[in-house]
């Protein structure tokens with residue numbers, strides 16, 4: 001931790017250009033943890049930035065994670081960054097001591113999270129901030145985001161950081177003290193259950209305003225053809241790894257006398273709120289088309305909710321984007337196919353015919369589909 005109190009309750013923060021000198025000068029004075037009141041020691045070695053630490057075997061839970069060197073130096077960078085333009089309190093104590101944000105500025109509680117925590121802890125911390133009318137600002141500082149070809153791979157923990165903005169779509173922000181860079185990942189569109197399309201914008205901390213803002217270029221590199229290629233691979237892999245006769249999606253498709261590879265193109269399309277459902281688009285969109293009678297957005301929303309309740313589909317946990325629900329994704333999908341106006345089309349007769357139809361579909365509809373993915 002970077003803030004502690006002395007025997008008189010006065011607090012000291014190890015930040016700024018003289019942090020090391022301050023730390024060394026304080027070494028002989030007793031200091032205490034503001035959260036649990038136990039004594040802390042000053043660490044001012046050569047490797048880590050100067051900081052306070054509990055004595056070994058202390059069970060204080062001041063923060064939601066152990067303080068790694070990256071967490072400490074990232075927190076210090078973020079504090080200096082925010083404090084250069086507005087009032088900021090390092091490791092602020094909230095009145096009921098329930099939790100301690102890394103930095104508090106106005107009504108914004110900054111949480112710089114480097115180690116993985118459970119979704120329930122992430123959610124309860126978020127809710128507790130919201131309940132006291134504070135806005136949590138979660139920044140990701142964990143292992144680098146994995147790239148796979150033209151896409152990124154997001155773990156369940158990384159997905160907790162997803163937020164939604166009308167211009168950025170789903171997005172999240174990372175900060176790495178090693179490079180002093182924020183990376184804004186925006187326009188996130190699920191391509192398979194693990195891969196996502198995303199655009200990334202790197203901004204040096206010295207050039208980033210607070211609260212952060214990011215403007216992506218108008219050049220949107222999403223490719224519908226590449227999306228279809230991944231869909232084909234995903235169907236192959238899923239059939240291979242799951243027992244195709246027990247996997248509910250394939251079972252339903254076979255029972256209807258159909259082939260998952262030959263379904264019409266409009267089953268399994270990218271949708272801008274698709275992140276809200278953890279399954280592949282082909283899965284939840286097949287259920288909608290298969291179960292619907294009226295074709296209304298409300299009906300589609302109800303179908304998706306019913307399939308979630310019966311365990312056929314999985315809802316994404318999005319503590320920072322509570323309005324982005326599976327129902328919203330279902331309604332967006334119905335709006336999209338109504339706009340395309342393709343109607344109910346038959347399956348392709350062969351793989352060759354299917355690939356040709358995909359090409360025709362991309363030429364005809366890619367622009368419309370992409371226009372609905374970004375604003």
Ligand SMILES: [Zn+2]
Nearest residue numbers: 033035036060
């Ligand atoms: Zn403590």
